Amino acid sequence: MRKQILSALGLSLALLAGCANAAPSGPTSAPADESFGAMGAASVLSSASETLDFVLESEKKSDTRVAEDGTTLAAYNYEIPVLRVMTEDGQIMDSAATAAQKAAVDVAAAFNSNFEDWLKSTDFSSVLDRAEEDYARRMESNADWFYEEDFTYTSWRTDRLISIGGAYYSFTGGAHPNSVFLGWNFDLQTGRFLHPTALGEDSEKFQAAVAEEIIRQADARAAENGFESPTDMYWEDYQGIAAQWPDYAVTFSDDGMMVVFSAYGMASYAAGEQAFVLDWDFLKPYLSEDGRLLLNISADTEAAAKTTP
Known part of the structure; x- marks a missing residue:
């Protein structure tokens, strides 16, 4: 039976990611590169008198609760992107x-909000x-207690897109920790979060083609791991x-587009998260002209993105 083990925070994160893909005013998709912290700037707004750039920084939030006996009870550490x-x-x-300047500030505000x-x-x-409170109760039964939450992010960008x-x-x-992967794709020109299929010339055809490729990769992965049937590794559906x-974690990197299904999303916890990469050669035939502009590629060239060093 499929399980869904998410804390209230994890659930809010997952819902947030779903809204991102569905609504431009919300957030949007799995880890891209391994870059953290400040992101390289790119000029996307300019006039005859000035040129403005965007730069991504990290804002850290943390807190810890310690019991009277010095035991660390709970802690969280979030690293949040700020444009x-x-x-x-x-x-x-x-x-x-x-x-x-107002246009640029409005774009940054839409991202940060x-x-x-x-x-x-x-x-x-x-x-x-x-x-x-739980620590006091668990002390009576000699049970350990510790709660920890972390949120980190990776980033990738072109002149127009932040992923x-x-x-x-x-x-x-408990028996094991829980991990949830999320993704957001933001258009710096419009100041809106994008649904991944908006990049396709025909969104339905694009969604169907990507799904078919994910299934192909999943089937091959199951066979490589020695399973007689893909459903021996993945859920029946x-x-x-x-x-x-x-609706899952969709991001872009130098390698193309990545779709990540968190643990329990497509398979059991033991199988781990399932990440699928669709390279530029696969994607290019399905992209619209605006999609190629967002990703800074042409129909016959590789992506020319700016990745945080």
């Missing part, structure tokens, strides 16, 4: 004085309070799950 507007001389802009809203929804202080891969981790002292890939 900044940078002037041509390298200064971070806090306020807008021109129309171009997604993660700000999520932070407001994560009531970790109540988790810390419960940890203290964020989020990794949420939680551990409550794994093909139907693959068809809904835009």
Whole structure:
């Protein structure tokens, strides 16, 4: 039987990612490269008098609750992406004085509000309070108690697209920790989060083609691992799950597009998360002209993205 083990925070993250893919005003998809922290800037807004850049920074949030006897009861560490507007001389802009500056500030605000809203929804202080109460009870039965949550991200970008891969981790002292992978794809020109299929010339055809390729890779992976049937490795309805890939973690990297199904998404915890990479050669025939512009590729060239060093 399929299991879904997510804390309240993990569930809110998963829902947040789903909204991202479905609604431009929300967030959007699995880890891309291994780059953390500040992201290289690219000029995407310019006028006759000024050029403005965007730069991605990391904002860290953390807290810890310690019992009276010094035992660490609970802790969380979040690394949240924050989009900044940078002037041509390298200064971070806090306020807008021109129309171009206001447009850039509005784009950054649309990106940042997604993660700000999520932070407001994560009531970790109540988790810390419960940890203290649970610790007192567990001490009576000599049981251990520790709760930990972490959120980190990776990033990849072109002149127009920022692709964020989020990794949420939680551990409550059970048999194993839980991990959830998330993704967001943001158009710097429109200031909106993208549904992955919006990149396709024909969104339905694009979704179906990607699903077929994911199933092909999944079948090959099951065979490589010695399973007689793919359903010995994956859930019985794994093909139907693959068809809904835009609802899972979708990001882009130098290798192409990655779709990640977190543990329990397509298979058991023992099978782990299932990541599928669709390279540029596969993607290019299905992309719209605007999709190629977003990804900074042409129909006959490789992607020319800017990855954080």
